[in-house]
Amino acid sequence: MAYVAEQTDTTDLIWSYIRKEANEMLAKEPVLSGFLQSSMLNHNSLEKAIGYMLSEKLGNNAVPARLLGQVFEDAFSADPSITQSIRSDIIAVFERDPACTSHLEPLLYFKGFHALQCYRLGHWLWNNDRQALALFLQNRISEVFGLDIHPAAKIGKGIMIDHGTGVVIGETTVIEDNVSLLQNVTLGGTGKDTGDRHPKIREGALICAGAKILGNIEIGRGAKVGATSVVLEDVPAHCTAVGVPAKIVGSCCPQPAREMDQSLPKID
Structure with a gap:
């Protein structure tokens, strides 16, 4: 069953499914009892659960998890759009990743999802004049999850x-709604230029594994960039680009980020 993020009851529905799935997992695998209780079942909301879980992952001796947990709580209270985005991300993973069989799995196991939600806290801090802590989080996200996302990115x-x-994902990158990225993607600059210097990824685009998109260029709405491509120029909407350097090789399906079809059009 697919869920729509814009539904008014999405918040309660997603959390109720997560708790149901956690209880089902607990019944099948009692060895995970402590893990499931502490990470999910001991909490009365998704916000509490994800704040606890991520702060436990990011905390260290210098900045304990309990302090980071309070920062998560502050951010969630101040900006409800963060938790709306988290729920939309859960739905995105559930609908698009064939390896994902429940809403619970991204919360427990998927480091791409974890890093993205930690970035959301860092972005809130950056925009609230707390850049030092935001950069600390960027560093911890890189150390713990193996992704480097600048907190100023949008x-x-x-x-x-x-x-x-x-x-x-570089400092001036913009990634619009409903985009899918795979491993080893770089959204970077081209050198030592300052200012607006990173890619703009428009809604619904699919960026396949290992692609390098460099400079202040635009990947159009519903476009697809093939695996290991190096993109140095704009890619128009609903087009497929592939190669080193990337060239337009055809069109793609209307919503490649949702379809997750990484195949390429036949080239004569």
Whole structure:
């Protein structure tokens, strides 16, 4: 069953499904009892659960998990759009990743999802004049999850970062809603230029594994960038680009980020 993030009852529905799935997992695998209780079942909301779980992952001796947990709580209270985005991201992973069989799995196991939600806290801090803590979180996200996402980047909702290993997202990057990225994607600059220097990924685009998109260029709405491509120029909406350097090789389906079809049009 697919769920729509914009439904008014999505918040309660998603959390109720997560708790149901956690209880089903507990019944099948009692060895995970302590893990499931502490991470999910001991909490009365998704906000409490994800704040606890991520702060436990990011905390260290210098900045304990309990302090980070309070920062998560502050951010969730101050900006409800963060938790709306989290729910949209859960739905995105559930609908697009064939390896994901429940709403619970991204919360427990998927580091691309974890890193993205930690970025959302860092972005809130960055925009509230707390850049030092935001940069601390960027560093911890890189150390713990293997992704490097600058807290100033602008990332929409309904995002899936599949696998996540090696993903780099630069400071002035913009990623609109309902985009899918795979492992080892770089959204980077081209040198030492300052200012607006990173890619703009428009709604519904699919960026396949290992793609490098460099400079202040635009990947159009519903476009697809093939695996290991190096993109140095704009890619128009609903087109497929592939190669080193990337060239337009055809069109793609209307919603490649949702379809997750990484095949390429036949080239004569």
